[in-house]
Amino acid sequence: MKSLAELQAIREKMKNTMSMRDEDASGIRVVVGMATCGIAAGARPVLNEFAKLVQEKGLSDRVKVSQTGCIGLCQYEPIVEVFEPGREKVTYIKMDAQKAAEVVERHLEAGHVVEKYTMAKSGLK
Amino acid sequence: MTEISLNVLDVAENSTRAGASLVTILVDVDTAADTLTVTIRDDGCGMTPEQVSRVTDPFFTTRTTRKVGLGVPFFKMAAEATGGSFSITSAVGEGTDVKAVFGLSSIDRMPLGDISTTIQNLIIYHPESDFLYRYTYDGRSFTLDTRELREILGGIPLDTPEVAQYIMEYLTENKSETDGGAVI
Numbered sequence: 495m496k497s498l499a500e501l502q503a504i505r506e507k508m509k510n511t512m513s514m515r516d517e518d519a520s521g522i523r524v525v526v527g528m529a530t531c532g533i534a535a536g537a538r539p540v541l542n543e544f545a546k547l548v549q550e551k552g553l554s555d556r557v558k559v560s561q562t563g564c565i566g567l568c569q570y571e572p573i574v575e576v577f578e579p580g581r582e583k584v585t586y587i588k589m590d591a592q593k594a595a596e597v598v599e600r601h602l603e604a605g606h607v608v609e610k611y612t613m614a615k616s617g618l619k
Numbered sequence: 620m621t622e623i624s625l626n627v628l629d630v631a632e633n634s635t636r637a638g639a640s641l642v643t644i645l646v647d648v649d650t651a652a653d654t655l656t657v658t659i660r661d662d663g664c665g666m667t668p669e670q671v672s673r674v675t676d677p678f679f680t681t682r683t684t685r686k687v688g689l690g691v692p693f694f695k696m697a698a699e700a701t702g703g704s705f706s707i708t709s710a711v712g713e714g715t716d717v718k719a720v721f722g723l724s725s726i727d728r729m730p731l732g733d734i735s736t737t738i739q740n741l742i743i744y745h746p747e748s749d750f751l752y753r754y755t756y757d758g759r760s761f762t763l764d765t766r767e768l769r770e771i772l773g774g775i776p777l778d779t780p781e782v783a784q785y786i787m788e789y790l791t792e793n794k795s796e797t798d799g800g801a802v803i
Contacts, residue, residue, distance in 0.1 A: 495761060496792045501771045504785055508775050528744075530629050530690040534620050538628065541744075542736065549780045561744045563636065 521556045522602060523577040524548075529564035535571035536590060543591040544574070547598040557602055570613065576601060585613040622732025623657065623721065626694045628740060630659050630717055633690065635745045637663025639714065641766075642741070642748055646734060647755040648723065648803055654703070655721040655731065655803065662714040671709050694719055701725035723803075731803040735790035738763070742786060743778040752790075756798035763789060 526532070526541040544559045567573060570587035574597070577583055584607050586597060593611050600606050609615045620626050627644065634642045639661035647656040666674065673679040675695050680688030694717070695705040701722035709715040721728050738752050742765055749765045763786070765777060775782060 495796055496789045498767065498771060501768060501782070501785060504781050505772050505775055508779060508781060509773065528628070528632065530688075530693065533625050533629050534689075534693075538625065538736070538740065541740070545783075554780060563632070 521558055521579075524557060524559045524602070525575045525577065526559070526561050527563070527565060527571055527573040527575075528561040529568075531564055531568035532571045532573065535588075537572035539591045540572045540574060540589045540594045543594040544598065547595060548602070551598065551603065553598075553602060567613075573613075586611045587613045587616060620693050620697065620729070622730055623655070623697065623728075624732035624734040624737040626690075626697060626719075627657060627659065627734065628737045629690045630694050631737075631741050634659060634661035634663055634715065635741070635748045637661060637665070637715065639663035639748050641751060643751045643753075644738065644741075645753050645755070646731070647753075648731075648757065648798065648801075649755075650723065650757055653723045655723045655728070657719045657721075659717045660714065665711040665713050665715055666709040667711055671707060674707060675705075691717070697721070697729060701728040735787065735794055738790055739783065739787045743783045746777060754794055754797055756801065759797050761793040761797050763793075 524544050526537055526544065528537050528541065541559070541561060548554055548557045548559055565573065567587075572589045574586040574589050574594070575583055576586070576597075584601070586593070586608070589611065597608050597611070600608050620629070631642055631644060641662050643658070643660040645656070645658040649656070670681070674688075674691050677689050677692040691707070698705045698719035698721050702725055703720040703722050705719050707715065707717045734754070738750065742750050749769070750763070751765075752763045753760055768777060768782075768786070772782065777783070777786070
């Protein structure tokens with residue numbers, strides 16, 4: 495059985511670096527819809543892909559991945575909203591893990607909205 | 620929903636939205652009794668008797684973004700389709716208790732699925748709630764209590780990448796040792 499003792503070691507390692515990880519108000523927020531509709535449509539792999547890649551690519555300091563409930567557009571789930579200070583909110587619809595990886599690379603890293611997956615592009619309002 | 624664990628993710632979400640400070644999730648596999656029992660208990664705001672009586676009605680919800688509430692009805696249907704049972708009790712100001720019993724060997728039972736990821740997701744995306752998770756397989760069990768984790772971690776948040784990874788490893792390794800890697 496894995497024990498809690500290992501957690502003590504993580505604490506020792508982390509306690510000196512924590513002050514640098516304070517939330518950055520100017521950061522990007524990636525919000526994944528995780529209500530019944532989102533989960534049933536496959537939101538969990540999308541959420542986990544975003545979380546994994548943001549961590550792997552070292553974007554954690556400026557990108558925060560979180561989840562929300564139903565925003566009332568259930569037929570377009572999984573829905574991902576990207577909030578970036580000074581820019582209009584971008585809503586990606588019918589996402590999957592592969593599309594999430596593309597959004598991380600092109601939008602979160604390079605700053606270009608992946609138009610083809612947005613709600614605006616699909617003509618839906 | 621394709622997995623029981625996704626139902627757990629969804630229904631436990633209601634507990635966090637109800638302002639629960641502690642959400643207890645018990646998954647108990649009993650091969651002799653041929654049951655898989657899931658209990659989700661919280662100390663959130665609870666429901667009135669009228670709300671409880673309507674909560675399994677798909678066309679009832681307290682939400683305002685849409686007119687249907689499918690989470691609990693899906694969970695109930697999934698359990699009852701296996702010859703199992705479903706119950707929900709609640710009291711305003713005290714909390715809610717949801718229990719679903721599945722027929723373990725029923726051909727209509729959906730797989731348990733990735734319960735470890737479900738629990739990890741709940742923990743790291745709901746820092747305002749504590750979670751007590753216990754997984755039991757034929758009497759053997761392990762527990763993860765975020766109150767214990769917080770005590771050890773001091774002020775280090777549970778969603779710190781190193782901690783989140785530790786939680787995932789704790790859940791997967793201990794589950795596999797508890798059930799011997801059984802496919803459920």
